Amino acid sequence: MSPRPGFVLEVDRSTPPTLFWHGENFRLERLPVGSRVVYPPEPLVPLADPDAAIAHALEHPLGDSAPLSALLHRGMKLTIAFDDVSLPLPQMESPDVRSRVIEAVLDQAAAAGVDDVVLIAALALHRRMTDDELRHALGKRVFDAFAPHGLLWQHDAEDPDGMVTLGETDEGELVAINRRAAESDLLVYVNINLVAMDGGHKSVATGLASYDSIRHHHNVKTMQHSRSFMDRHHSELHTSNWRMGRLIAKSLKIFQIETTLNTATFPDQFGFLNHREWEWGLKDRAAFHTVRAALDRTPAPLARQIFHSVRAPYRLTSVQAGEVEAVHEQTLEHLFAQQLVPVQGQADVLTMGLPFISPYNVNSIMNPILVACLGLGYLFNLYKGKPLVRQGGVAILSHPTPWAFHPVHHPSYIDFFEQVLAETTDPLEVEKRFEESYARDPWYIHLYRTSYAYHGVHPFYMWYWCAHALDHLGAVIVVGGDRAAVRRLGFKPASTLADALEMAEDVVGRDPSITHLHTPPLLIAEVS
Amino acid sequence: MKALVVERQLHRFAAARLASALAGTGAAHGLGPLRLLETEPPALPSPAWHRIRPRLAGICGSDLHTVDGASSRYFEPIVSFPFVLGHEVVADVLDGPLAGRRAVLEPVLGCAARGIDPPCPACQRGQKGLCERIAYGEVSAGLQTGFCHDTGGAFAEELIAHDSQLHAVPDELSDEEAVIVEPTACGIHVALAANVVPGEVAVVLGSGTIGLTTLAALRRYRLPRTLIAVARHPIQRSFARSLGADAVVSSTELARAVRRATGTLAFERDADELERLAGGADVVLDCVGTAESITEALAVVRPGGRVVLAGMPSTVKVDLAPLWQREITLLGAYTYGTEHVAEPARPGAPAEVLARPTFDLAFELVRSADLGRLVSASYALEHYEEALRHAGQAGRRGAIKIVFDLRRPAGSWRNPEPATAADAPLVADHSPTKGAS
Numbered sequence: 002m003s004p005r006p007g008f009v010l011e012v013d014r015s016t017p018p019t020l021f022w023h024g025e026n027f028r029l030e031r032l033p034v035g036s037r038v039v040y041p042p043e044p045l046v047p048l049a050d051p052d053a054a055i056a057h058a059l060e061h062p063l064g065d066s067a068p069l070s071a072l073l074h075r076g077m078k079l080t081i082a083f084d085d086v087s088l089p090l091p092q093m094e095s096p097d098v099r100s101r102v103i104e105a106v107l108d109q110a111a112a113a114g115v116d117d118v119v120l121i122a123a124l125a126l127h128r129r130m131t132d133d134e135l136r137h138a139l140g141k142r143v144f145d146a147f148a149p150h151g152l153l154w155q156h157d158a159e160d161p162d163g164m165v166t167l168g169e170t171d172e173g174e175l176v177a178i179n180r181r182a183a184e185s186d187l188l189v190y191v192n193i194n195l196v197a198m199d200g201g202h203k204s205v206a207t208g209l210a211s212y213d214s215i216r217h218h219h220n221v222k223t224m225q226h227s228r229s230f231m232d233r234h235h236s237e238l239h240t241s242n243w244r245m246g247r248l249i250a251k252s253l254k255i256f257q258i259e260t261t262l263n264t265a266t267f268p269d270q271f272g273f274l275n276h277r278e279w280e281w282g283l284k285d286r287a288a289f290h291t292v293r294a295a296l297d298r299t300p301a302p303l304a305r306q307i308f309h310s311v312r313a314p315y316r317l318t319s320v321q322a323g324e325v326e327a328v329h330e331q332t333l334e335h336l337f338a339q340q341l342v343p344v345q346g347q348a349d350v351l352t353m354g355l356p357f358i359s360p361y362n363v364n365s366i367m368n369p370i371l372v373a374c375l376g377l378g379y380l381f382n383l384y385k386g387k388p389l390v391r392q393g394g395v396a397i398l399s400h401p402t403p404w405a406f407h408p409v410h411h412p413s414y415i416d417f418f419e420q421v422l423a424e425t426t427d428p429l430e431v432e433k434r435f436e437e438s439y440a441r442d443p444w445y446i447h448l449y450r451t452s453y454a455y456h457g458v459h460p461f462y463m464w465y466w467c468a469h470a471l472d473h474l475g476a477v478i479v480v481g482g483d484r485a486a487v488r489r490l491g492f493k494p495a496s497t498l499a500d501a502l503e504m505a506e507d508v509v510g511r512d513p514s515i516t517h518l519h520t521p522p523l524l525i526a527e528v529s
Numbered sequence: 530m531k532a533l534v535v536e537r538q539l540h541r542f543a544a545a546r547l548a549s550a551l552a553g554t555g556a557a558h559g560l561g562p563l564r565l566l567e568t569e570p571p572a573l574p575s576p577a578w579h580r581i582r583p584r585l586a587g588i589c590g591s592d593l594h595t596v597d598g599a600s601s602r603y604f605e606p607i608v609s610f611p612f613v614l615g616h617e618v619v620a621d622v623l624d625g626p627l628a629g630r631r632a633v634l635e636p637v638l639g640c641a642a643r644g645i646d647p648p649c650p651a652c653q654r655g656q657k658g659l660c661e662r663i664a665y666g667e668v669s670a671g672l673q674t675g676f677c678h679d680t681g682g683a684f685a686e687e688l689i690a691h692d693s694q695l696h697a698v699p700d701e702l703s704d705e706e707a708v709i710v711e712p713t714a715c716g717i718h719v720a721l722a723a724n725v726v727p728g729e730v731a732v733v734l735g736s737g738t739i740g741l742t743t744l745a746a747l748r749r750y751r752l753p754r755t756l757i758a759v760a761r762h763p764i765q766r767s768f769a770r771s772l773g774a775d776a777v778v779s780s781t782e783l784a785r786a787v788r789r790a791t792g793t794l795a796f797e798r799d800a801d802e803l804e805r806l807a808g809g810a811d812v813v814l815d816c817v818g819t820a821e822s823i824t825e826a827l828a829v830v831r832p833g834g835r836v837v838l839a840g841m842p843s844t845v846k847v848d849l850a851p852l853w854q855r856e857i858t859l860l861g862a863y864t865y866g867t868e869h870v871a872e873p874a875r876p877g878a879p880a881e882v883l884a885r886p887t888f889d890l891a892f893e894l895v896r897s898a899d900l901g902r903l904v905s906a907s908y909a910l911e912h913y914e915e916a917l918r919h920a921g922q923a924g925r926r927g928a929i930k931i932v933f934d935l936r937r938p939a940g941s942w943r944n945p946e947p948a949t950a951a952d953a954p955l956v957a958d959h960s961p962t963k964g965a966s
Binding site for chain 2: 416444447
């Protein structure tokens with residue numbers, strides 16, 4: 002039986018309660034009759050032989066690129082950059098697709114006699130990966146072959162000797178990237194394209210760039226004009242990255258490898274998450290009630306640990322390699338084939354259950370800023386065309402939103418929450434008054450470079466991700482969140498969904514139309 | 530007359546200490562050293578002394594320390610029992626040159642008030658707070674009115690004051706504004722003792738009356754680049770902001786706030802939480818005076834920085850290793866006297882350093898910063914237990930300064946209207962030099 006596409010359910014009296022993610026737990030909510038629920042498509046049938054597909058892609062490149070084997074030769078300097086721990090979510094079962102691809106590239110490099118090879122985790126301004134995370138992403142064989150010899154690097158955007166300026170785009174955007182990558186004869190970039198925002202020129206132009214380069218597109222103006230991040234042809238974020246990427250490509254040979262995964266996001270014990278509620282069988286019901294009963298009795302740190310140990314049974318649906326833009330266009334086709342769900346019209350109210358994980362809290366705490374970013378930056382932007390909620394509408398997020406931070410991973414987030422959001426939640430004011438001092442703060446830079454901390458400016462980007470939604474929405478309500486933390490974000494707290502819907506009526510009027518985004522697994526709503 | 534009298538009975542001090550430790554300030558009612566008594570007004574030691582009748586009398590932290598039996602025994606030789614508490618006061622002057630006027634008391638009992646001539650070196654320099662003769666002269670031992678047997682205190686229907694202690698209150702100043710002049714003078718002295726230079730980062734620990742007046746003074750007389758206030762309660766946070774703090778934080782947020790303001794590095798413990806700052810603020814003004822606050826001050830001041838101790842301490846246990854290793858200067862700031870401030874001698878003239886009595890500066894600051902609003906609640910003397918309890922819990926109960934109101938007729942439940950120029954019983958101009966010797 003072929004997998005079913007995404008689906009928009011209209012809630013009627015017989016519709017069972019709808020599952021909402023609620024951090025490291027779930028809520029079953031009864032949506033008003035007439036509400037719509039947007040379900041993700043079922044997982045596409047994966048490639049039968051991933052390794053063969055990878056080998057085929059390397060030898061049959063897209064665009065004007067030669068096959069990888071033809072680009073490799075003895076005496077050359079080869080750098081392989083790869084997406085960091087922020088992808089995929091959750092981390093996938095071994096072998097991670099990056100390890101498959103990188104092993105295939107290394108086999109070819111070895112066959113060609115290339116002996117100057119360095120691997121670089123393309124962190125951009127993200128935290129460094131731990132050895133365990135690197136070992137999982139790259140596989141034990143690759144990790145053991147490179148890490149002990151100092152050939153497995155993590156991009157350091159603040160290393161004055163490790164960065165090189167390539168020039169400026171026609172729009173005056175500074176392009177500065179990792180020196181090792183820039184001075185290589187060939188840069189191979191290995192992507193996991195979990196969502197349409199990932200990949201393309203953004204991989205190198207952001208993943209290996211400096212703060213002074215990234216700030217040209219990671220800013221409020223760009224974010225407000227990216228509608229959405231998942232639709233690169235309508236995204237200023239991508240337009241800027243494309244300008245930079247084209248400049249980089251003039252001086253650096255890049256062989257881009259992009260991969261797409263299906264939506265098989267959760268293992269069997271969480272099978273109910275992959276199914277639609279009215280189709281839950283006995284096993285799904287039993288699993289749901291068992292899991293929730295256990296979670297209700299589990300302290301938050303332990304529940305977090307349990308969820309972060311979940312490995313997604315993602316499977317490869319496509320792999321393409323070659324010239325960046327040609328590769329990415331085909332990647333997007335594969336992504337949309339898996340994730341796109343047509344939706345008719347916008348709603349007054351958009352409800353979203355937020356899960357335990359976002360790209361920036363892998364093995365970490367989902368702090369309030371990340372809650373905002375996940376809801377308003379990521380899930381709100383899972384659209385092509387128009388947002389799922391109308392201008393002036395209301396977003397209702399469900400998440401416990403604890404006033405809690407990981408002190409190692411998110412030190413500047415704590416300050417951002419204590420200082421910046423206490424003063425203002427206006428993204429433009431935040432940017433104008435505070436960004437520079439956080440970005441240049443020597444302590445944050447020290448922690449970014451030597452510990453496992455996100456760069457000092459990173460919480461600002463999280464807030465900028467929300468800028469489009471904050472501009473678009475009339476109100477944001479958080480169900481079941483820490484009230485003080487929710488208020489600090491500038492949102493309104495509600496105890497129950499029913500309360501939140503009543504509060505929303507104050508903004509959008511009586512009997513509002515409601516759409517619930519039933520994700521993850523991921524989907525992109527194509528709103529007409 | 531009615532007066533709140535402190536008697537020297539060690540068992541009562543011990544009981545108060547125990548009761549306040551267990552149940553909070555004011556819990557020692559009936560057990561502690563404080564009693565409301567009918568007493569005779571104090572005698573006038575010389576013609577330079579005059580009778581004054583309190584209108585409003587503020588409850589100070591040092592008063593609470595005394596009532597709670599928490600004061601240091603250091604003070605024993607420089608107080609004289611029994612004494613009537615109270616030294617923050619605006620009063621009607623009953624006789625002498627200012628008879629018929631309202632006046633604020635400068636309570637320090639220096640050489641002039643004691644009839645000692647020639648005065649000690651400190652008093653000659655105008656540093657009354659550092660007087661070396663506070664147990665000598667024509668009144669009994671006592672560092673201030675309110676701790677001296679012979680002068681009486683402000684928590685009474687009458688006390689006496691020396692010419693050198695009285696500052697006439699200008700008619701446009703309300704009683705509420707006038708009663709805050711004395712703590713404002715303290716705040717000014719603290720702020721100027723810190724010797725902040727433009728561009729420095731300053732921290733004020735504590736946002737009670739002294740913390741807030743210190744903040745206001747720092748903003749008025751010094752120009753720190755960043756001024757961080759530590760406040761516990763919403764009303765304190767609100768006042769701290771309105772009086773010029775750039776950032777108002779809780780104790781748990783302080784180290785991070787200082788780190789942000791200074792851009793310093795920090796030492797980590799097991800790559801975990803922020804452990805200790807490598808640098809820190811240039812100056813910390815501790816307006817609390819506990820072991821915790823002194824420790825906090827030492828933790829966030831930079832190497833070579835200054836800590837000004839303004840809150841009244843007692844015996845405390847503090848790790849002084851950072852003071853030694855980082856060569857931190859710890860200095861006290863007590864009361865007031867003469868300050869040196871840079872300002873134009875006349876409008877339009879270039880700024881020059883002028884020696885001015887702290888109280889003159891305080892009158893100006895009370896007006897310009899509208900500090901009368903710090904007075905939150907008033908009580909009749911008969912309700913002193915509740916007043917002291919309220920003062921001890923001021924921040925938590927949404928208050929800053931609690932005062933006794935002695936204007937109301939005995940037995941009246943009504944709060945009188947605040948005194949203004951229109952209803953002030955007697956009118957007099959305040960001259961910066963008049964009344965202040």
